[in-house]
Amino acid sequence: MSLKKNPKFDLKLKYQRVLEISIILALVILIGAFKFFPTFQKDTVKLDGPQELVNVEDVEVTKQESAPPPPPKPPIPIEAPSDDVLEDIEIKDTEIDLTEQISAPPPPPAQKEQEEEEEPAFFVAVEEMPDPIGGIAGIQSRIVYPEIAKRAGVQGRVFVKAFVDESGNVQKVELIKGIGAGCDEAAMDAVKQTKFKPGKQRGKAVRVQVSIPILFRLQ
Secondary structure, three states: OOOOOOHHHOHHHOHHHHHHHHHHHHHHHHHHHHHHOOOOOOOOOOOOOOOOOOOOOOOOOOOOOOOOOOOOOOOOOOOOOOOOOOOOOOOOOOOOOOOOOOOOOOOOOOOOOOOOOOOOOOEOOOOEOOEEOOHHHHHHHOOOOOHHHHHHOOOEEEEEEEEEOOOOOEEEEEEEEOOOOOHHHHHHHHHHOOOEEOEEEOOEEEOEEEEEEEEEOOO
16 A cells, blocks of 8 residues: 655645745735835936047158169170281272373263243133033033932032133133032033133133032932
């Protein structure tokens, strides 16, 4: 038969009651503490400590000394010619023979004088300016519109300067303002093929330069 515990020494019998009583006492003390001491005041603590001054010293920047220049290179030795290598040089007689007859030097070749043809002067403005026979329409009829200009759709006005002599013939032409795409060359060719009524000054035919506008327009 197993032995039974003595109720006097059994701690578990009063464990539940003791726990409940201790919880109730703790709650009562906590409620009383909040009731009689609702707020707490805090005391500020001032700490007066000595202030220390920190002196900041400027640090000097160290300069790196430049390296000294390298020493100059030694000269390259050059071998001097020795006496054995040199050959004897024979010096001819330098005395002048006064009795020797010397022929006169040949005459210099005759230089052909180049006659520069002076370009005839053309008047810029006269009493009667040159007029193309058939008018500007006659020049326009000689124009061959370049295919490149047609495909590119190039249109505009070309200004050509014609130099007309006393007979009304065009000596030369110059381009003043062009539009490109072959139109400039076509205009200059048409003006060069045109016959003019010569310009006159005081009733006399003279050489005159005249500017001619030529229109290129696609139809």
